Amino acid sequence: MDVKAIEDIIRTMDNSQLGYLEINWQGISIIMKKQGEEGNIKNINIMGENKEKLNAISQNCEDKIIRTREEKTNELEITESEIATEKDDSIKEITAPIVGTFYSSPSPDKPSFVNVGSKVKKGDVLCIIEAMKLMNEIQSEVEGEVVEILAKNEQMVEYGQLIFKIKVSN
Structure with a gap:
């Protein structure tokens, strides 16, 4: 036993x-x-x-x-x-610059600014973060391909929260 x-x-x-x-x-x-x-x-x-x-x-x-x-x-x-x-050095992490509500598109009936796999250029709009009734466009700091979107549409995001990962083009 x-x-x-x-x-x-x-x-x-x-x-x-x-x-x-x-x-x-x-x-x-x-x-x-x-x-x-x-x-x-x-x-x-x-x-x-x-x-x-x-x-x-x-x-x-x-x-x-x-x-x-x-x-x-x-x-x-x-x-x-x-x-x-x-940890890949070619991945640029984009963080929320302000506290607010994350929006992936300009309006509910419009398509998302970017999706996983989207090619972006420096200055392209990635999302909008609404803070105190102001719509703040968050732009890409690099040229590359979106590999991950870490925030969900209409989700509250915190300052410094990781919201995108972009693989930088050479």
Whole structure:
């Protein structure tokens, strides 16, 4: 009987209306008792040589948990380093110069100024940000191709919030 099986038995007991459960299996005796509103009491009694087996299983589980944590830490380190190397110098990030409402088109019945894949020139209008009833046209600072639009139409944007990514043409 492994630790997972014991955990499953404990969960089953918790979720049942049983008040008492006793299991004897291969020299291992497990006794669980529930006591009214005071909470659940679970006793695990281990006989003779099986105590060493359960301790070995427990140690094995702890070792796996530690290895898993180390692997996840290594994965995070790899992911962070990959992100750092993937940062492309040819991508220009356009941020909101003011706080306001983001509009992707000049009016609801008109098409968007730009879409992902649109080619833009320096000075082309990318969007409008409305602040205090004033419509502020946000223009491209570079020539290139829009690779990502990070704000949604009629969404509030904050000062400095990333709203576009443009791949700069050479």
